[in-house]
Amino acid sequence: MLLIQCPYCAVERPELEFRYGGEAHIARPESPSELTDEQWADFLYMRSNPKGVMAERWRHVHGCGRFFNALRDTVSDRFLAVYKAGEPRPDIEAPEPTAPNKETGR
């Protein structure tokens, strides 16, 4: 069971308090009706699914209730950063090399 830092509560809590919300930074278009079918399908369905650093949405549903974003390395399942909704994606492009004793229990 992962521990996830909530940027609003400023504490780490077990995964069970959170809900996954899919890829982050996919803003709903301002005027959907002006989009072509292809553009709209792209917004609806196309996701990057990277091997490596992934920006994704989480909601602290059984805590403060807020949606926030996180950078997670999909290879190691390690969280690299969490940040509030609306904040820019932190500039962490590559995961840090796995170092001993990096992951503490809290």
Added chain:
Amino acid sequence: MSEAPLYSAAGDTEAVLAAPGLRVSRTRPLARFAFRGDPAAAGKAGAAFGASLPMTPLAANRVSARAALWLGPDEWLLLAADETAAAIAVGMATALADAPHALVDVSERNVALLVEGEGAERLLNTQVFLDLDPAAFPVGMATRTLFAKAEIILWRLGDEAFAVECWRSFAPYIEGLLVEGARGL
């Protein structure tokens, strides 16, 4: 045992559990509100309510028979034992007339259990996965979290006293697990 002017046990016959060093009791009804709004509105709300709404995450502010619990950056739970919800709502609506916010009566939605005694921490930890050591969960801390499969608000009232707020239909489940957990604790 804690002397809470806010929560009061609903009487001996209502005790869910009474064992050496451990007591779980239902509490008398309170006026309860979900308050949602930005910090400016929350500031005014605190002045009108009589207990300021904490801006620090996971903090609770109790002033005699009233309390405001931080639940999220735009969400607080307000509790009052000394006046009806209707009367409080009228007063706050007036004070907050020009500050957009949502004040919703949830007096009937929630019920609370008091979990008290030397074994309270251990008993809660049969179903609550948070670290309840006073260093990690000090007196005055309040948070939404899970009790087994039920969502609760857990508020530490004293060294050996916690309030568990939950939606009313979840209370029998939580009580049942507390009784079960207390056996052979």
Added chain:
Amino acid sequence: MTQIRRTRSGGRIDRSQPVRFTFDGRELTGFAGDTLASALLANDEHLVGRSFKYHRPRGILTAGSEEPNALVGVTRSPGSGTPNLRATQVELHEGLSARSQNRFPSLGFDIGAVNDLMSPLFVAGFYYKTFMWPKSFWNRVYEPFIRAAAGLGTAPTAPDRDRYANRYVHCDVLIAGAGPAGIAAALSAAEAGARVILADEQAEMGGALLHETGATVEGQPADRWLEAALAELAANPRVTLLPRTTAFGYFNHNYIALGERVTDHLAVPDPDLPRERLWQVRARQVVIAAGSIERPLVFPENDRPGVMLAEAGRIYANRYGVLPGRSIAVATACDTAYRAALDIHAAGGSIAVIADLRERPDEALVAEARAAGIRVETSCVVTGVLGRKRVRGVLLGRLRAGSVTAAGTVNADCLLMSGGWTPNVSLHSQSRGKLVWDEERGAYLPGDAVQAERSAGSCAGVDGLAAVLADGARAGAEAAREATGKAHAPREILAEGGEAGIGWVLGALPHDRDAARVRAFVDYQNDVTAKDVKLAVREGMHSIEHIKRYTTTGMATDQGRLSNMNALSIASTALDRPVPEVGLTTFRQPYTPVSFGTLATTSRGDLFDPVRKTPIHDWAAGQGAAFEDVGLWKRAWYFPRGGEDMHRAVERECRTVRESVGLFDASTLGKIEVVGPDAAEFLNRIYTNPWLKLGPGRLRYGLMLNEAGFIMDDGVVGRLAEDRFHVTTTTGGAPRVLAHMEDYLQTEWPDLKVWLTSTTEQWAVIAVQGPKAREAIAPIIDDIDLATEALPHMSMREGHVMGGIPCRLFRMSFTGEAGYELNVPPSRAREVWEAVWANVEKLGGCAYGTETMHVLRAEKGYIIVGQETDGTVTPDDVGMSWAIGKKKRDFVGMRSLARPDLVAEGRKQLVGLLTRDGTTLLEEGAQITREAVPALKTPALGHVTSSYVSPAAGRPIALAMIADGRARMGETLHVPMPEGAITVEVVPPVFVDPEGARLNV
């Protein structure tokens, strides 16, 4: 014949407390402090089980949790009990009743042993080879045969009456294993002020300290020092000691699962105690002090009862006061077996020979053994044993330049063996730490940690008591420092004795026997031999993962701790590749088997899930209502009277509602209060319907889509004020809808000044439906004008009932009849309900349940989200284009409704169906076709979504989703069923009052 193998003195058993127990019904006696294994050995019982595949007689191989052979079933009462317990871990208590397994009719004479003679049939991969065809044989012949013939214990037949507890706990330092390294780590970490949990799978903490009788620690005998150390730890309130507790799973972020066996060792357990307790630990730092386990030698007949690991023999002698045999031979490639031989000799045992594989073992050890009068042979290999149900003799061979010549037979009833030591790296591996091959030791050792853990002591490849204690102390201090940020020097602990174990061998030993006739076992529990591993390689399995699955080696309950290294070495030789290139299979959780009860803990029976009940529930139960589960809620399903079945009750309830009035508990409906100056704008974006012009006091049916354009929920929404709405959702959809709304509000439109609060349980809902609904509620209304002009259909008022109980009164219908829904506080709902009920009864009305509600709405063609819809249905598909605000610029899902596939012809549309015969009730989910007997692979036109007997229509009716359904009105279609096709006619989906006249009475 009682306890003939018991030593005269010594051991940690309490000789003043005899304990009676039964094994296969025979009464035996041991002492308090015995395990079942040590007590059986004390009675010279070596034959304790039959093997999994060949039903070979098996004995006790180890003294620990890695035991592969001595699996027993322990029963406390008929029908209950636990199979597959390791006798080495079962603590003796008065009246313990244990049985051997996998034998019929008895352990001594087992018919299944014929498998052993048929062993050529059961070679590696036999499942794949033998049971290939014909396909039909699998279910009827092969599987029943395999199930009956193979297998371990028998599952209990009665429900588990025991209780299982759960505990979440946090600590600075979790130490897995309380041997010398773990104890030293705990002392150091506790001294540094850390919150420490020390867990050990054995009944007594101390590990090797419990049998290192010759060693001294801090100048005291090892067991004395241990006693003091444990007392010191027990006195520290920040230390939790958990004996009988196995760290069985190491998961992400230092989340470790421990299984504590609380009562199995007690003759008469306190009924308040759980049988087992699951500890879910979140540790800042972990010290793995899991020790190492001795490796069996792979030689022919190495599985005979009486063959045992050398250190196990030493443990039985030193700790339990039991000699493992009358005349004991020792075969070894490792120094530690000499200590076993010497200790057993000192305890009064007779050592027939020490056969050492090595040409030049440690001279001092050899001299010490010979000085004790023990015969020592070097360059000497054991090539087999005599005896079937018990070792009768040991065959020796002389090793010379790689070949073996027979070197005689030794008369012995027990053979102790040692192939060296395998560090116990399971937990490190589970934590995703890599393993590193150590060529010099012939062992895998823990590599770099991925999580906050370190291994200490012999599981990290540290040998010798003094070094292990020092390593444990270092690890404990380091873990405490990392966890708390406070540095504290490791405890210095001086020790003598408990020397390092030098020497090892891996893989199958050479012998002079007929290779076609003998078998040397690698994985005892799964009956995998050295030949099986070689055969797997010959048949093309070159990856260790394939070899594992083909042979099942390493898949036993010890997760391969005992067998992996030998299997790997044999595979390495067969493949002619070095061991690290062959690879190593993953060590999986659980470390040892865990009961289902421990994993389920309290999630069973009434406490499995929250059972949500409405304030009306007890009233309905008192009226004899049947209930159905809707999500977590219990809802009244129907109210049978005087022996009615569901069909009759529902028919009566339906008629009553349409003729007079019915009372329905709708409290479970989801409710959300939407408040703020932008509330209407928000709802306008979330729902398909227009909201800006809905006046306060009005209701509107709202339809909610997901962004892909498909219906996700619906419900009636009331406007309480300019800035306040009362939203209702489906019972099951409430959390999903609130999350959906919060998502858009927080992440797409954070500028909107509107907030959401769940009020599902703030309001109980009493629905009163039928032509006499107004009469039924009028007497209790305080201050609301019920006249249709004042309160028309789809409007609402806030007011009071029964002299001051607050009420949000909705005039609305989900039945097609005029109706009201009274939203009242749950604490007052029962009294309001009973007051209305009194009026309903006077008017000849009834209470009705969800089944009648379903029939009434189906008669009107009202959809149920999740029944008519399935996540691929648009508003137009169910004929609800009217619910879409035509002038709206945007709402969630709007753009998708214009996607080509959502406007294409041929989409399934909601229609009604009537069976041609007017009597047959269709089955929900049944497929609908054009032909009565369609050609194979003809796609269905659609399916039945709802089907009921309609009292109003006087016949069965159905709703269905059919391709181009609205263009098929009047068409005849077919519903093929096993008994033959049912002919149906397509009709409009409204069967009662299509004009809606009844709503406005």
